[in-house]
Structures are given as structure tokens and as C-alpha cells.
Amino acid sequence: MRSLSPISDLVFPQKQEQKLDETALLNLFKSQQRYLNFFFQNLDLSQTLKFTQTLVNSNGTIFFTGVGKSGFVAQKISQTLVSLGIRAGFLSPVDALHGDIGILTKNDVLVFFSKSGNSEELIRLAPCAKAKGAYLVGVTSCEMNNLMQFCDLNVHLPLERELCPFDLAPVTSTAIQMVFGDTVAIALMGARNLTKEEYAANHPAGKIGKSLIFKVKDVMKKQEELPVCNEGDLIMDQLVELTTKGCGCLLVIDDNYHLIGTFTDGDLRRTLKAYGEGIFKLTVGEMCNRKPRIIGPEAMAVEAMQRMESPPSPVQFLPVINDQEILIGIVTLHGLVSAGL
16 A cells, blocks of 8 residues: 655645756856956946036935835945935835925935836936936936936946846846945045044944944943052952952052052962962052053043953953043953943
């Protein structure tokens, strides 16, 4: 009697294993490289320069629009410009015809991203945007298209063909749109002399921004949080201070709050191993490190992390000393990591 197939095999027939041809994959990457090179070699730099200068001179908002995959590219480029502190935005061609075009003014630039330049949604939007007085730019890959008649400036993105075997799926065309838009964005960044500090101010939550914004004074512990003691204090009398402040050390100071040295958890273990019960008679000043690494409050927090990790061996904290050589804080590796650095 023939056994029945499992129900799962009847409902979900098993697919035959499909193996990827390594040579075919490599050839695809080579073909895509060739198509991208075609773009670079045939791009009209005079058009590109005029387009970029138009965006530099814009006194209003630079809007981008597009449909389908080109629409996604348009959104991405607009977000890149916003992150650089440039007034930009994405205008959906469909929503624009249902009220959103109200945001468009005669001071604005509207950039159309489209492979063909013949998308119905864009052709319907263009004359309406023109009536609002905005400056229209078409960025297309077909040299002759219907969008051109409405635009004040047309930029041609040379496209040899799509990587798709049917020359249909927009994969090469969107790649060159992205390369073009992002490169122009960086050109705008240079033309506006954007500084690292200004860039960081637009990325306060990211690691890049924090590394350029946060200073030691922003992340250090201070005042009552500091594990301070005097050099004449007995080590055993300062164990509570050493363990409760969460810094892994004691900061040894004089009466004027000048830093004398540091005494760490590691120093405690080494002292106990070397002196045994003799530790009860030792002072912090006798066993502390009198040449610790230090840092100033105005130094960048990322510099503090680099200094902690520098040779000859990494450390977990840095005392913070002001211009009068007075102890004002401590920055710890845990604190830097918690701050997102």
C-alpha cells in the first residue's frame, strides 16, 4: 500500500533547490559597472553645473518630486539636503494635485526625477506648478520627453540600458539618479561652506553628531558625584567612597582641590596582595598614582575616549582639570558609552 504524502507537502509543495550561478552574478556586477561608467562618461557637466548653481542660488525651498522608484530617489535626495541644513522637501505629485501644491511659491525650485519624463502624474503636475511661479527642473534619461516643454531647465542623465535582462526594471536608472543627486548635494555642502559643527547640529541623536557636539563638560560627573579624598586618609577608611561613587577610583586632592593623584580598584587589589594586613596602616597618598592621565572640560568627549584607549594601557576614567588646575569633574568610559559615544 502506497504511503500518503504529508499534508504540508500537499498544501506547500517543496520547491526544487535553485543554485545561483557565480559567473552570472559576477557578470551582472561587471555589466552594472559598465552602465554606470557610461553615465559618468557622457554626463553633460555644463547642464549639471547650471542645475547645481540654480539650487545654490535658490532663495526658497527646493522641492523634489517623482513617481514609483524615481519618487523614492527624490525623497532620499530631499532628506539628504535637509540633513545638510538646506530647505528642501518632497512633494508627492498625486497629493500635490489635491491641495499640497499650496506649499509651492514663486521663490521655490521644483525638481522632477523621472526616467522617461512622460509619467502622467508628473505631466499633470508640471503646468500647475508652473502657474504657481516655481522654477521647474526636469532630471530625466530620455532626451525627448513631454516634461521638457514645462521645465525651465532640463538635465539629461545618460542611460545606456537597465541591468534588467528585459531592459525594464528601473535598477540602473535609479542608481544613476541617486549618484547624481547625492553628488550635487555634497557640492551644495561645499558651496555653503558647511562646517562639521553645523553638520553635527543637524544630527544630535546620532553617533556622528554626538562625537562632534559633546564636550567633556557635557558628560562628566561633578561636585557631589566625585569620589574625592585627601592623601593622608587611610585606604580602608575610603572603601565606601571608592565603591559607592561608581567611578572605579578615588581622586586624591589637597585642601585647594588640586589633584594629587588617583587610586583605583586595581590599586586596591594590588596593595592588598602586596601588603596583606599592612593595608590597614597605609594612606591613599602612599599608594596612589601621582601621574594620572587628565583632560580639560572643553575637550571633545570623543577625544576623552581616545585618550582612555591610548597606550601604554587603557584606563576607565579621566579626571577633569580646569585652567586653574583645579579638579572639577571626572569622565568615565561607562559615561561616554551611555551618552552614545
